[in-house]
Amino acid sequence: MKELIEYVARSLVDDPTQVHVHERKKGDSAEISLQVAKEDMGRVIGRNGRVANAIRTLLQVSASRDGKRAFLRISEPQ
Template identity: 30%
Template sequence: MLDIKALIQTMIEPLIEFPEDFEIKVVEGEEFTEYHLHLNPEDIGRVIGRRGRVIRSIRTIVYSIRQRGQKRSKIIVQDDATDQLEDE
């Protein structure tokens, strides 16, 4: 079985300046497996890229490696500010 979390980590780590703040949380749903990327606010722009090109490319790779019968994947980019807003 493919380790999608490791694949995402391998693609993201070279892009960021604060790897100590990078974390991937996996949330299993009925239809999707969600990969929540928690990043330092300064790294979010690098991961998203101009007009979303970088994150779109990463999503395309992750979506394309899904095996038959496996749940679909979603990648969600989050930062500490987003988490604080959701908690309030």
């Protein structure tokens, strides 16, 4: 799942070197944390959050195939 989010995010942004994905697993669920550069946040979130929702949908479908749950958190590097 981490690789899927990383691939999609790197395809969307202008600076793929600033994409960082971390995965925390807890039982049957996983929390994926996606960090992108401030300049690329608009591309990843999209108008009215449509791109972010599409990424979340892909993640949920991928997780459900394995019988798991997954959540996506998008943030800027600190």
